Amino acid sequence: MKRALLIVLDSVGCGAAPDAADFGDAGADTLGHLFEREGLELPNLAKLGLLEVLDRGESPTLPGAAWARMREKSVGKDTTTGHWEIAGCVLEKPFDTFELFPQDLLDEIGGPFLGNVAASGTEILERLGEEHLKSGYPIVYTSADSVLQIAAHEERYGLKELYELCQRAREVLDQRGIRVGRVIARPFLGDSAASFKRTANRHDYSLMPPETVLNRLQAAGVETIGVGKISDIFAGSGISESHPTKSNADGMAVIERLWREKREQPHLIFANLVDFDMLYGHRRDPAGYAQCLREFDAWLGGFLPEVGEDFLLITADHGNDPYHQGTDHTREQVPLLTLNAPLELLNSEDFTQVARLIAARFGLD
Known part of the structure; x- marks a missing residue:
């Protein structure tokens, strides 16, 4: 062996x-x-x-x-x-990178979304987490890497629903021939900007x-x-x-x-x-x-x-x-x-x- x-x-x-x-x-x-x-x-x-x-x-x-x-x-x-x-x-x-994603791409994925910016994961929750809780709209963002990240509250939005949305994003990117390395589900918990915390239930959907x-x-x-x-x-x-x-x-x-x-x-x-x-x-x-x-x-x-x-x-x-x-x-x-x-x-x-x-x-x- x-x-x-x-x-x-x-x-x-x-x-x-x-x-x-x-x-x-x-x-x-x-x-x-x-x-x-x-x-x-x-x-x-x-x-x-x-x-x-x-x-x-x-x-x-x-x-x-x-x-x-x-x-x-x-x-x-x-x-x-x-x-x-x-x-x-x-x-x-190299994989494709974005500073923001085309609106027609986001519309095809599902939406409506908050954000659509390049940001760090902790910063984006401080900026838009409370608005997400009020509206129910997931947060989409990227970074210098080839990633499309979607953050949503595990309880307010639902973990299963977040995973399904990210799977849909992966399918749309692949159908369009857009070589984004990873779509990343970023679930979080908390009830205010001071308490938001990403959970361990992250899931990556790779090319x-x-x-x-x-x-x-x-x-x-x-x-x-x-x-x-x-x-x-x-x-x-x-x-x-x-x-x-x-x-x-x-x-x-x-x-x-x-x-x-x-x-x-x-x-x-x-x-x-x-x-x-x-x-x-x-x-x-x-x-x-x-x-x-x-x-x-x-x-x-x-x-x-x-x-x-x-x-x-x-x-x-x-x-x-x-x-x-x-x-x-x-x-x-x-x-x-x-x-x-x-x-x-x-x-x-x-x-x-x-x-x-x-x-x-x-x-x-």
Whole structure:
């Protein structure tokens, strides 16, 4: 029985990419700035080579550890683009982005809507949440990423109704040939601007990806198990089973449970831990981001002895430097930390090295 575990630390970048200035991200460095300004220490990630990746000296590493730094080749810095490239698909044409959506598009989706602006998720609730409660109209907004986000109150509007509206938006975009990476349902609760809070019932409706290593693994009889929002990111394509989670802590608990099942079928566990990005990167909260990394590192210290001779990969999909201006992702390189890699790791010009390593682990070309 062969198995592998791939963990994506959402937004944990390690320094501006060479083309970062083209994305308005010159000088961004998520991990570097957190180490320098928050007194961050991550001893268990250091055992896999993190300090070497960051050029912060050397530390004792585990036998079988190997590390590298990867640059994104695809044109973009969003979750979908990063994950698809990790799975072997490089996007040479960026997804479509908007500052506001055409009114005829919104009319076809359903509407009427409030908003139709570029804004952060917390800001838009403060501005329009109370009006949404009065009118019942959902809030539509976007960001620098290729996303159409719809926020609605779970009780006033209804979670089922919000999901159906977002599914309709996905269908309309696809029918029109508009390449928006994700439609995101953003449910929230509360009764005033001071108490509005997004819930864990977010759901992403992604564009269907081209063939990835996940499809090839399935065809070869390897189970592909998504943890967190992985199935959403790939629109279910190439995913044998999905385990949605509500937080990093929940995701780490699910990883442990699945790992300890010791299935007889060859399998890949592919997990996304989103709290770094969603709760702290976009909200520009460096102290919270650093503490979130410490919590993951502490969990990793207890999990590493369970890896044994199996294959572990830890990487990221983009950056989100909490010290950078604005609230958007940052165009950064990402670390790649492994145990028991089947091929030699190289500092690479794209993220597809991850797909090649996973394919090799399961005997695919």
